[in-house]
Amino acid sequence: MRYSSLLTLAATLSTASAGYKGFNYGANFMNGQAKVQADFEYEFNAAKQLPGTNGEFTSARLYTMIQHGTTNNIIEAVQAAINTKTSLLLGLWASAGDANFNNEITALQAAASQYGQAFADLVAGISVGSEDLYRITPTGIENNAGVGAQPATIANYIRKTRDAIANTALAGKPVGHVDTWTAWVNGSNNAVVSACDFLGMDAYPYFQTTMANSIANANQTFYNAYDATVAASQGKPVWVTETGWPVSGRTANQAVPGTDNARIYWQDVTCSLIAGGINLWYYTLQDAQYGTPSPQFGIKPAGDLMQVQPAFNLQC
16 A cells, blocks of 8 residues: 555544445345345345454445335335344435436435434444435447436435434434546545535546556555545545455456456455555445346355355455
């Protein structure tokens, strides 16, 4: 790790606890099937039992508050989290227009009302959107990343979310936004930075194909992105909400997928973030149920999460 990053982490350690450690969890499987409470409980328990991690991966990042396939029902991951004592970085999808975002708010308020303090005690924060700003950039459009949202829209949604929780059990919880590091360092998005209580940063050296992105450079490439985001954060905390290295897939410039390189990335980047007390949601526990993604980032291959071994050694 570069010296400047060591200083950054040392400063964080002086003010932070051990930090949240967890994974990203989608609302549905690759075949479109909705995850239900039992699925989420199974995944959350499997994360806690990963060999080599001392049971420390006890947090879950969600992308939406809405149960897949419904209009505004509470996502069943909430009850699963309460049952398994899994902390949550909540997510509200923010790139589908005002009507859909209002449904996200409805589900969020309903969860606060129905589950009260038992729910609120598990909430690390609330992310309004995920990579919405990236998706409207030329790079996002070129990569067919999907529909995004303008900075003014995201900033407004953040304020709306803060107002929506003001008189609920979630009052005072940090409200922020998740995006790529390239979006955070883009000055045209400063209004979003100003509106946030925290910045969630997604950074994947594997995808940075215009740079020297081999696994040998991955640590420096990641921390260049992290340091740049911290510099643009207006003093707000920076949480690492997505990062990882694929265990299979195509070579991207100098970046070669594979379990050996994924293990190196885990050791060099993930373990250093854990040591630094940085809030981290790794991508991902398993992404190959009912389908075969390419690239594949899951540290658990397809199959029974409780039975199949991790693709590589997770000990730091």
